[in-house]
Amino acid sequence: MDKQTSFISPVTSLGGFVVRWVNELGAMVLFLLRAFVMIFHPKQFPSIIQQVYYIGARSAMIVTFVGLFTGMVMGLQLFIHS
Numbered sequence: 001m002d003k004q005t006s007f008i009s010p011v012t013s014l015g016g017f018v019v020r021w022v023n024e025l026g027a028m029v030l031f032l033l034r035a036f037v038m039i040f041h042p043k044q045f046p047s048i049i050q051q052v053y054y055i056g057a058r059s060a061m062i063v064t065f066v067g068l069f070t071g072m073v074m075g076l077q078l079f080i081h082s
Contacts, residue, residue, distance in 0.1 A: 039048075 038044075
């Protein structure tokens with residue numbers, strides 16, 4: 001009887017771990033689905049489009065300047081260390 005108990009204990013703990021993992025995974029999937037439903041609600045589309053425009057198109061100049069100055073610094077460092 002003792003050998004059987006020692007074999008069941010690891011299997012029981014592994015089963016408990018798997019059940020908890022599947023339970024948490026299910027909760028995450030439900031949260032994700034609920035978030036998508038709330039984000040992509042038809043009333044939200046104008047706000048989403050406005051925010052995408054502001055974040056993307058309105059920041060293109062800043063991204064260009066950062067890329068320009070980063071490229072100049074890297075070019076200077078490569079010139080000095082060559």
